[in-house]
Amino acid sequence: MYDLVLKSGTVIDPKNDINGRKDVAVLDGKIAAIEENITSDLSKRTIDVSGKIVTPGLIDLHTHVYDGVNGNGVKADLGGVRAAVTTMVDAGSSGCDTFGGFPEHIIPNNHTEVLPFLHICRTGLATTPDIFSPASIDLDKTIETVEANRDVIRGIKARMVSPALEIMGMEMPRMAKRAAKESGVKLMVHIGDTEHRYDADVIRDLLPILEEGDIVTHLFTANPGGVIGSDGKLVPEAQEAKDRGVWLDTAHGRANFSFDIGARILDQGLVPHCISTDLTLPGRQNTVHSMTEMMTRFLAMGFSLNEVVAMSTVNPAMSLNEADRLGSLGIGMQADISVLDIKDGNWIVYDVVGGSRTIDKAVIPVLAVKCGKVFEAGWGPRTWGWDPDQV
Ligand SMILES: [Zn+2]
Structure with missing residues (x-):
């Protein structure tokens, strides 16, 4: 029985060359499985992350x-x-x-x-x-x-x-x-x-x-x-x-x-x-x-x-010489996972010398899993939350 399954997200794990829809299972603070379909009866807790990006x-x-x-x-x-x-x-x-x-x-x-x-x-x-x-x-x-x-x-x-x-x-x-x-x-x-x-x-x-x-x-x-x-x-x-x-x-x-x-x-x-x-x-x-x-x-x-x-x-x-523990989602790695939303919009981001760039996609935090423990994202740094400025 897994402790946690993140279900139906798009997993992007550059180290292991994964970029596609997968379920990620966690047991005892470690990554236990990454498969096409892990049914919820196999886990104590399942979180639906469909439409979201799942990264190390x-x-x-x-x-x-x-x-x-x-x-x-x-x-x-x-x-x-x-x-x-x-x-x-x-x-x-x-x-x-x-x-x-x-x-x-x-x-x-x-x-x-x-x-x-x-x-x-x-x-x-x-x-x-x-x-x-x-x-x-x-x-x-x-x-x-x-x-x-x-x-x-x-x-x-x-x-x-x-x-x-x-x-x-x-x-x-x-x-x-x-x-x-x-x-x-x-x-x-x-x-x-x-x-x-x-x-x-x-x-x-x-x-x-x-x-x-x-x-x-x-x-x-x-x-x-x-x-x-x-x-x-x-x-x-x-x-x-x-x-x-x-x-x-x-x-x-x-x-x-x-x-x-x-x-x-x-x-x-x-x-x-x-x-x-x-x-x-x-x-x-x-x-x-x-x-x-x-x-x-x-x-x-x-x-x-x-x-x-x-x-x-x-x-x-x-x-950091920590790639055998952090930074990817291989089986047995520490169960550190980020769930992100890619939000469409007309966004503008700034540097610190008056420069800016526009972009139609913004990365927004949804939740973190740290050593198997789940933390939802807080409100964010702006009065309106996490979104960047709008054009
Ligand atoms: Zn500094």
């Missing part, structure tokens, strides 16, 4: 969920299981001095799985700016914190922003890489200086520091330090990084996503791997809105639904 649980690779500590932190479940997202990476909200609250207060108090990256700045994002002196980094304590929380912390985060670079130069990302390497985790680097103060070509010195498995986030930023160099061309180091296995993420946030920059990067042949939000409380209200609206933005840029699902499931799972 969405993974948001860049969020900020240290709510109650950092002012802008969003409650994980709000952008997580109540938004059809089953796993969220916290991208460096905490550092070695402030990490303790994550395993104590955030992870056990949310149904959404939270995988934290530790900021190279000892106070994480509790201070603004984060790094304001060389003493903002404690390399030894950072490494000790990863080692003492090896089951929880997935990487080190560094932000290529002012004034950190003015104070420390490239020593800052190099120290972050050293911390990651010595503690055996990966490095995620934010590109794009929101203060517009540093040399745009700093990206050319940064990217060679990154190794296979490391992650670049904010690929489509219009701020100085993005992958479009001062001559308007894609810097060669960007494709070289991708070729040696660096993961490219496109976190939107409040200041680091431009449709036009994205189009120029794509036109020059560099395709990112992952879609993410960089969700914060104000970002949820004003700019990003949701992971599903990010998926709508990528549909509006010309990506197929299958590609958008891959960029939100199996690709982030691989970038």
Whole structure:
């Protein structure tokens, strides 16, 4: 007897090359069967999802969920299981001095799985700016914190922003890489200086520091330090990084996503791997809105639904070295599933520099299944719910 069957949805599982009408059965928190027809007498609970899309649980690779500590932190479940997202990476909200609250207060108090990256700045994002002196980094304590929380912390985060670079130069990302390497985790680097103060070509010195498995986030930023160099061309180091296995993420946030920059990067042949939000409380209200609206933005840029699902499931799972547990619907995988509606309309989605795209399909969250447990989507970030703006 199965615990749960999601019946009659269109399953899109890029990893396993599934795109079609199937029933999905869950038992003991794991995927137990994916078949043409699983009758309801075989399950304790059957949910009819006909007309809906069923995908592996969405993974948001860049969020900020240290709510109650950092002012802008969003409650994980709000952008997580109540938004059809089953796993969220916290991208460096905490550092070695402030990490303790994550395993104590955030992870056990949310149904959404939270995988934290530790900021190279000892106070994480509790201070603004984060790094304001060389003493903002404690390399030894950072490494000790990863080692003492090896089951929880997935990487080190560094932000290529002012004034950190003015104070420390490239020593800052190099120290972050050293911390990651010595503690055996990966490095995620934010590109794009929101203060517009540093040399745009700093990206050319940064990217060679990154190794296979490391992650670049904010690929489509219009701020100085993005992958479009001062001559308007894609810097060669960007494709070289991708070729040696660096993961490219496109976190939107409040200041680091431009449709036009994205189009120029794509036109020059560099395709990112992952879609993410960089969700914060104000970002949820004003700019990003949701992971599903990010998926709508990528549909509006010309990506197929299958590609958008891959960029939100199996690709982030691989970038986290979690593809044997997350990101696809194979038998025995953790039962993390998202149910989405593709809603027809005349929609318009915005970036953060005044750009927009129109699209006739919007991705809307319906429910999440996390380790076999069902969570209906909440009301959504707008007064009217989840829909994007109408043209
Ligand atoms: Zn961020």
